[in-house]
Amino acid sequence: MKSDDVIVKDSLINGKGVFATKNFKEGEVVLHWDISHLITKEEFEKKTDQEKTNIFLMDDRYGIMAEPEKYANHSCNANTTAKNFYDIAKRDISIGEEITVDYSEALPPNVFLRCNCGSDxxxxxxxxSG
Ligand SMILES: [Zn+2]
Known part of the structure; x- marks a missing residue:
């Protein structure tokens, strides 16, 4: 869902990333996912491996990630957590900071990505996961 609270721009993590344009407090909603592109499990299974990396599975619903959330980079030490199609700040996030998410929370089963986030x-x- 379009938001004035974040912008998409080049990221040092990978390609493009999502960055805060305001300060967020822990527990605050950072991103509200656009879920207007839901697909069925059968449609999901017909997608290529590459396409599957841009699909979420949340609350038993598959959907194609939209902007800006599709540009959110993964970190194993993410500053947000996904819940009910929101990304919620896990800690205070400062203006200008990159928004990171944990893909393991919403990646469909049998989709694997390599991580180079560098966190401990x-x-x-x-x-x-789970
Ligand atoms: Zn990592």
Whole structure:
């Protein structure tokens, strides 16, 4: 969902990223996902491996990630957590900081991504947790 609270621009993590244009307090909503592109499990299974990396599975619903949230980079030490199609600040986030998310929270099963986030707890391979 379009938001004035963040902007998309080049990221040092990977390609483009999402950056805060205001200060967020811990617990505050940072991103509200656009869920107007939901797909069925059957449609999901027909997608290519590359396309699957841009699809979320949340609350048993598959959907295609929209802007700006599709540009949010993963970190194993993310500053937000996904809940009910929102990304919520896990700690205070300062203006200008890159918004990072934990893909393992919303990645569909059997989709694997490599991680180079460099954090101490880096999982190296990102896959759905639980
Ligand atoms: Zn990592």
């Amino acid at each position: 707890n880096c999982k190296k391979i990102i896959k759905r």
